[in-house]
Amino acid sequence: MTAPSYRATLSTYLRPHRGRVVVLALLLLGSIGLQLTIPLILRTFIDAAVARSAVSGMITAGVAYLIAGILNQLLDAGATYLGTDIGWSATNRLREELSSHLFGLDMDFHNNTTPGEMIERVDGDVTALSEFISRFVVRLIAAGVLLAGVIVVSWVESPVMGSTITIYVILVIALLARLRNIAVAAAEEERETSARLYGFIEERLAGIDDIRALGAGRFTMTRFVPVMRDFYTRTSTAWRKRLVVWVTANTAFWAGDGLALLTGVWLTVRGSITVGTAFLILQYVQLVRSPIEQMTQELQELQKAAGGIVRIDNLRRLESSIASGNVDLGPGPLAVEFDHVSFAYEDRGVLDDVSFMLSPGRSLGLLGRTGGGKTTITRLISRLYDPDRGTVSLGGVNLRQIRTESLRKSVGVVTQDVQLFRATVKDNLTFFDDRPDDEVVAALEAVGLGAWIRDLGLDTQLGAGGQGLSAGEQQLLAFARVFLQDPGIVILDEPSSRLDPATELLLATATERLFAGRTVLIIAHRLETVRTADEIMVVDAGRIVEHGRRQDLAADPESRYASLLATGRGGLLGDTRP
Amino acid sequence: MSTLRLVWELIRYRPGRFSFCLLMWTLVHGSPLLFGILIGMVFGRLSQGNPVAGTAWGPAILFAVLAIGRNAIIWLGERIWIKHWLEQAVQLRRNLLRWLLEAPGSRVVPLAPGEAVSTFRDDVDDLLEYMENWVDMGGLVLFGVGAVLVMAGIDAQLTGLLLIPLLLTSIITQSLSPQIRRRRRAMRSATDAVTGFIGETFSGVQAIKLAAAEGPMLARLHHLNQARHKAALSDTFLTELLRSINRNMSTIAIALVLLVAASSINRGEFTVGNLAVFLVYLPRLTDYMAFVGDIIAQHRRAGVAYERVRGLAVDAPDLELLDRTRVPLEGEIPEVVLPDIGIEPLRRLEVRGLSHWFPDGGEGLEGVDLVVERGSFTVVTGKIGSGKSTLVRALLGLVPADGQVLWNGTPVDDPASFFVPPRSAYTAQVPRLFSESLADNIALGQRAARERLREAVQLAVLDPDLERLELGMHTMIGARGVKLSGGQVQRSAAARMLATEAELLVFDDLSSALDLHTETELWRRLLSQREVTCIVVSHRRAALQRADQVLLLDRGRVVDRGRLGDLLERSELMRSLWAEAGEDS
Numbered sequence A: 001m002t003a004p005s006y007r008a009t010l011s012t013y014l015r016p017h018r019g020r021v022v023v024l025a026l027l028l029l030g031s032i033g034l035q036l037t038i039p040l041i042l043r044t045f046i047d048a049a050v051a052r053s054a055v056s057g058m059i060t061a062g063v064a065y066l067i068a069g070i071l072n073q074l075l076d077a078g079a080t081y082l083g084t085d086i087g088w089s090a091t092n093r094l095r096e097e098l099s100s101h102l103f104g105l106d107m108d109f110h111n112n113t114t115p116g117e118m119i120e121r122v123d124g125d126v127t128a129l130s131e132f133i134s135r136f137v138v139r140l141i142a143a144g145v146l147l148a149g150v151i152v153v154s155w156v157e158s159p160v161m162g163s164t165i166t167i168y169v170i171l172v173i174a175l176l177a178r179l180r181n182i183a184v185a186a187a188e189e190e191r192e193t194s195a196r197l198y199g200f201i202e203e204r205l206a207g208i209d210d211i212r213a214l215g216a217g218r219f220t221m222t223r224f225v226p227v228m229r230d231f232y233t234r235t236s237t238a239w240r241k242r243l244v245v246w247v248t249a250n251t252a253f254w255a256g257d258g259l260a261l262l263t264g265v266w267l268t269v270r271g272s273i274t275v276g277t278a279f280l281i282l283q284y285v286q287l288v289r290s291p292i293e294q295m296t297q298e299l300q301e302l303q304k305a306a307g308g309i310v311r312i313d314n315l316r317r318l319e320s321s322i323a324s325g326n327v328d329l330g331p332g333p334l335a336v337e338f339d340h341v342s343f344a345y346e347d348r349g350v351l352d353d354v355s356f357m358l359s360p361g362r363s364l365g366l367l368g369r370t371g372g373g374k375t376t377i378t379r380l381i382s383r384l385y386d387p388d389r390g391t392v393s394l395g396g397v398n399l400r401q402i403r404t405e406s407l408r409k410s411v412g413v414v415t416q417d418v419q420l421f422r423a424t425v426k427d428n429l430t431f432f433d434d435r436p437d438d439e440v441v442a443a444l445e446a447v448g449l450g451a452w453i454r455d456l457g458l459d460t461q462l463g464a465g466g467q468g469l470s471a472g473e474q475q476l477l478a479f480a481r482v483f484l485q486d487p488g489i490v491i492l493d494e495p496s497s498r499l500d501p502a503t504e505l506l507l508a509t510a511t512e513r514l515f516a517g518r519t520v521l522i523i524a525h526r527l528e529t530v531r532t533a534d535e536i537m538v539v540d541a542g543r544i545v546e547h548g549r550r551q552d553l554a555a556d557p558e559s560r561y562a563s564l565l566a567t568g569r570g571g572l573l574g575d576t577r578p
Numbered sequence B: 001m002s003t004l005r006l007v008w009e010l011i012r013y014r015p016g017r018f019s020f021c022l023l024m025w026t027l028v029h030g031s032p033l034l035f036g037i038l039i040g041m042v043f044g045r046l047s048q049g050n051p052v053a054g055t056a057w058g059p060a061i062l063f064a065v066l067a068i069g070r071n072a073i074i075w076l077g078e079r080i081w082i083k084h085w086l087e088q089a090v091q092l093r094r095n096l097l098r099w100l101l102e103a104p105g106s107r108v109v110p111l112a113p114g115e116a117v118s119t120f121r122d123d124v125d126d127l128l129e130y131m132e133n134w135v136d137m138g139g140l141v142l143f144g145v146g147a148v149l150v151m152a153g154i155d156a157q158l159t160g161l162l163l164i165p166l167l168l169t170s171i172i173t174q175s176l177s178p179q180i181r182r183r184r185r186a187m188r189s190a191t192d193a194v195t196g197f198i199g200e201t202f203s204g205v206q207a208i209k210l211a212a213a214e215g216p217m218l219a220r221l222h223h224l225n226q227a228r229h230k231a232a233l234s235d236t237f238l239t240e241l242l243r244s245i246n247r248n249m250s251t252i253a254i255a256l257v258l259l260v261a262a263s264s265i266n267r268g269e270f271t272v273g274n275l276a277v278f279l280v281y282l283p284r285l286t287d288y289m290a291f292v293g294d295i296i297a298q299h300r301r302a303g304v305a306y307e308r309v310r311g312l313a314v315d316a317p318d319l320e321l322l323d324r325t326r327v328p329l330e331g332e333i334p335e336v337v338l339p340d341i342g343i344e345p346l347r348r349l350e351v352r353g354l355s356h357w358f359p360d361g362g363e364g365l366e367g368v369d370l371v372v373e374r375g376s377f378t379v380v381t382g383k384i385g386s387g388k389s390t391l392v393r394a395l396l397g398l399v400p401a402d403g404q405v406l407w408n409g410t411p412v413d414d415p416a417s418f419f420v421p422p423r424s425a426y427t428a429q430v431p432r433l434f435s436e437s438l439a440d441n442i443a444l445g446q447r448a449a450r451e452r453l454r455e456a457v458q459l460a461v462l463d464p465d466l467e468r469l470e471l472g473m474h475t476m477i478g479a480r481g482v483k484l485s486g487g488q489v490q491r492s493a494a495a496r497m498l499a500t501e502a503e504l505l506v507f508d509d510l511s512s513a514l515d516l517h518t519e520t521e522l523w524r525r526l527l528s529q530r531e532v533t534c535i536v537v538s539h540r541r542a543a544l545q546r547a548d549q550v551l552l553l554d555r556g557r558v559v560d561r562g563r564l565g566d567l568l569e570r571s572e573l574m575r576s577l578w579a580e581a582g583e584d585s
Helices: A003-051 A055-103 A107-111 A115-157 A159-206 A208-213 A217-270 A275-287 A289-317 A374-381 A404-410 A425-430 A437-446 A450-456 A471-485 A501-515 A527-532 A550-555 A560-567 B003-011 B015-030 B032-047 B052-102 B113-154 B156-203 B205-210 B214-267 B272-312 B388-395 B438-443 B447-451 B453-459 B463-468 B486-498 B516-529 B564-570 B572-584
Strands: A336-345 A348-358 A363-367 A389-394 A411-414 A489-493 A519-523 A535-540 A543-549 B348-356 B365-373 B377-382 B402-407 B424-427 B504-508 B533-537 B549-554 B557-562
Touching (some): A003 B272, A055 B156, A055 B214, A115 A159, A115 A275, A115 B156, A159 A275, A159 B113, A208 A217, A217 A289, A217 B052, A348 A374, A348 A543, A363 A527, A411 A471, A411 B205, A425 A437, A425 A471, A437 A450, A437 A471, A437 A501, A489 A501, A535 A550, B003 B113, B032 B113, B032 B272, B113 B272, B205 B214, B214 B272, B348 B388, B365 B533, B388 B504, B388 B533, B438 B447, B438 B486, B447 B453, B549 B564, B557 B564
Parallel strands (some): A363 A535, A411 A489, B377 B549, B424 B504, B504 B533
Antiparallel strands (some): A336 A348, A535 A543, B348 B402
């Protein structure tokens, strides 16, 4: 990370807040000026006291001290507040821009990253940047200016005093800069080990019934011992290292006080300074404590922010390979056509020269072994990926020419895993979009959750990952989402796990309603599901091995579908996902 | 237990060590009393000009030596304190978890695990932080009283005047600091909301893309960001306000000294040395007063923290939670020796009048009677929400219940600690596995179970899954390992139960783990292998057909019981359940 790129980053994110940054700078300068002045006022007072001069002069100094002290506090507090404000404004914008950019990236990217990493990038690195802005700008620069001020005033006062303070400042900064690194590595370890400790506890509390009913309490507590030891050892190591840093810094600071006092005595006895100035030296040495501490501490933050800026930059340079077209699809059911389509994920070939045509409003059941390519076919229709060869078209338009947003709105997908957010039922259905309540309720009615929602209300909070909902209810909510979306094509990836009979019944009814008047593709794990499909397609090893009208295939004893029907559930139906 | 008593119990953990730390920190906090006097001497002598000024060297050198030497005491005191704090932190957490997992009696954790963890972390820390104040207290009192006495000795009237801003500092801090903590917590939860949302967004990014919902999701992020921005500002505002007030009190106090002393200095009644003493003491004294204010606020907080700890372990005696037995932080970890409970083989299990009410008024269980003979297969069935799971959970003592359970005719006092392997084993409807190896998850520390591992795995039809895992039984699962699918989790849990070779097996609904074929196979293998007694919650035909007795539940009551055939003949409810089960086959 070079200085120019720091500057570039700073100016990019601070430009919109230019006015406030200027105010901030003024506040800081004012505060620094006052901090330098206050000890000088005291010096004047003390010298007046030593001389036993007129009371009025001392009173003036006292009043000046009071005003300067209070004003300084106000300026300082104002600067901190404004710095925080600017930092958050700037970085929240960055968080949003970055998220928007990441949404646009391909699934290949998302499949290779964990949500935890994304949190680290979008929040962790950006927060480091915020610290960088609010601290670096506010604290580091201010600390530097204050230090410079102290040194300049000291030199003006007396070269001996000036050189003493200068040497002291340099020595302490050098010492502390060395020390800081000691604590950092340990602090990281400490964070990790405490995450492990609380992770252990959380997991066991979630499984408390399992542990108790299986009499595994004693065993679990034994397993807890190494976790506690690890926590104890590493945390105490980290704390001891931090203690070394703290005590060393503290020793240096108090040694500074001693040094200041001795210098003051020496110079006063020699008659080269006044008693007031001797006190000034002590005050100035104490004044540089906090800027020195800040400088060494912020330098660390700077390192962290530097890493963050680099990582954020790299992310922003990534681009999606899927370019949106500009054709908008109309409403109503659409034809789906695959024309000599081949596709491979990174290295693994999945579809090999697949061609088929599904007329508008027809339904197609996809059967075949797990990993055979069923899911990939549906992913190509949603244009999560582009085919390597051949074309996919909807309603006669090549997917590449369709505007991505229009395409996604026209294709409704119910996946096996229903992604639910920790939010209200309504927000979960609308993805936080603002839709009228009655539309949402109507969608829930359509999937048979009418009574359920009247009981709970649209504002009921759902747990993360749909906690507290049965698998069946989650599926039904996913259906309701598609109802709200009202697409011309529906893709259903049937859940492989089994639901209780009552829910199965609800689902069957909801499915029927959902399919009416749309083009439908179903990835089925059970023959039951495709009993009403118009057409059946059996996919194996990336090729279509059978495709025809369901009745025809069922009637043909040679067909794979017929033999599946005969065996009830054949080996072709995998019940797990890849 | 009062908060003071609580602190006393905590201090008693290692009284010697605590006293040592108390002594060290009293020296550390008290020594500035001496510093003020020394600096006062230095400036008093300097202000008298030569030759008296030359005698200022003595106190100045002494100050430098003491100021540096004091750090050795800090170092020593803090090293011991770190040990003390962390040992106790680990121990309190151990006590709490041990009570929840091992203590007799039924136990329902009243909070979601995530929330309960914050009690383990934050509330225990709050208690210890509060205890830490008591180590500092001696020095604070020594310095506070000493400084006021020294100043009063110089000018009693002035000192009396100064007490006003000093006391104000303490009072204001005391009233503001709980608010600051609240706002800081609000800030933390606003942060959690943002990071949680980002995490969820990117784990569901495919769903968002497919629904073309990027726009509204970003709007939501914007909304959460703003909330966090506001929380951060509100936190900063109050923190800065308090800091300003305290600093200003110190400024006001010093200004008071300057203004009041001006004329007495002029008259020669107040020396520059005296002034130096005030200038050294006052800022420190304001800091200490603010600290005292904070301690008063923390006293209440510690009480609340302990209440929360108690809330998690409602029925635990205080002394159990504050148990002083040390955690073995060094040396060999003692092997788990499971007490060999010589059990009486099950001949007959009897349940009389088992009832359970949910605290929120939801339908529970009312007066259930049940007899299970050795080697029999009992199926509990009914519609969703009819109380099937509650029945088996109440029977096993996992939830508190009224009524009686008899094992071979002898009443069971505490079902929770009685119904464990080798008497019984249980698989929950949503079973939990832990971040350990699969083998450890299944054996759960029972040596005998280790030998039966293979067999159990086969019985639970988990072997095909194992083949797909690279490290087989040694695969680490959970947060840091392989994520198992829902079905795999249930099959592993079934294996875990089967490995216990318990007399009584209680299954709460295996249907989402196993397809029909595998389930049938499981029952066949299990029943042909040895004599087991099963209570099974199920609505599947594979289980119902095998039942020696079927227990039909509706709204928490047994509405009918008997052989499947008879029930089908006389019960409309049974017929409709059977028909629905048919849809599934």
